[in-house]
Amino acid sequence: MNTSKVNRQVVLDTETTGMNKDGAIYLGHRIIEIGCVEIINRRLTGRHYHVYLQPDREVDPEAVTVHGITDEFLQDKPHFSDIADDFINFIKGADLVIHNAPFDVGFMDQEFRFLNKKTQPTEQIASVTDTLVMAKKMFPGKRNNLDILCDRYGINTKHRTLHGALLDAEILADVYLLMSGGQSKLNLSNDLDNMNSHTRRPRESSQPLCIIHATEDENKAHIQRLQLIKDSLWLS
Template sequence: MRWVILDTETTGLDPEDGHRIIEIGAVEVVNRAITGRDFHTYLNPDRDSDQGALEVHGLTTDFLQDKPRFKDVVGEFLEFVKEAELIIHNAPFDLKFLNSELKKLGHNELTSYSGPVTDSLAHAKLLYPGKRNSLDALCERYSISNAHRTLHGALLDSRLLAEVWLAMTRGQDSLAIEDEVHPSKNIAPEKRKFFELPLIEVSQAEDEAHEAYLQVLDKASGDQTLWRSLKSH
């Protein structure tokens, strides 16, 4: 199982307004272990950043002037994400920028090269409906130090998100029941106590959050999720 945790910084909010990517950061996770391999680059966008964006990332036009352009690094980037499941916080935002950059060079959309995309923000909202689910809020919730995060940075944010994602999905990668967690495995069958699991009804807010999460997955994958396919049968 290979994940690539990915983040971008941009000159503004919408590529349709001419905004561009100025930084890409990506961290590799294999079998739930951060490998230490990453992809990182600053990019010359050939334009200034909006003031609001500049206040977020602090990457000035002067700093970016001698950096490569997206066309110079696209091959290395696509090789790094090849066939990996991408984990992105607020995935639709980053995907529209990445797909815009790829389209300018005559490439297909990102998921033609990578595996599927999972939106960690949508997943967090499903787990914690009505709560703050920004990266900072999740770091606080899972006791992950982000004291060094004074400005947004794609590689730094990807590294933090990798830790958050592992914490947020802990226990979901295996159906094995460990002896130390369930010591009753070592008790003779005739002495074990069995019980029925309680049926917990889903609230309207949880149902709506789940539906929103499925819509994000549909949009990211370009097709219906397996969950919807099963529900239709």
């Protein structure tokens, strides 16, 4: 019986009608797009959630220049109340991976409060991992927006001319997997101490190593991921 724990994460991004000058949310602005991609045990599953929403208010012109979503485009889209149950079911119990989480979570909680039923806040539906907080710890004193992180990790974003929730969630998923999968720092002094204090002997009963080769599909998926990295040495 397989008793391994399933680690389900949902990488999430939203687009909105606007925000304050300092980036804080205020009543009146609404979510107009939600994009999510699913990761299970550090593998993208291909499963996603994506929806555009009618906010019942105009989109600020400044916001349109960022994401390109217009009032005309949103006229026939559903309201948040129409999709709330499906959205909650998709993120429930997952670890939400979000860049600058207070912004998106704040808007989500506001939408939940607007519903005509008792809905829990985001933190009671799912846990949250903020990749901006991660990046600030990894690269202190440096700018850490999504575009800069893509450059830093060699992720090609030439196909992105405007921000979009689903596209940004897909990009963030790649960034997060690279950020969270790096090698930890080597503690050479501790290693030397251990070598001096312990005699290391090979195990007499060691068995020959079993080499498991990647399948053809796994090799193809690996090449596709490497092609996202500019000037990858692995492809040379």
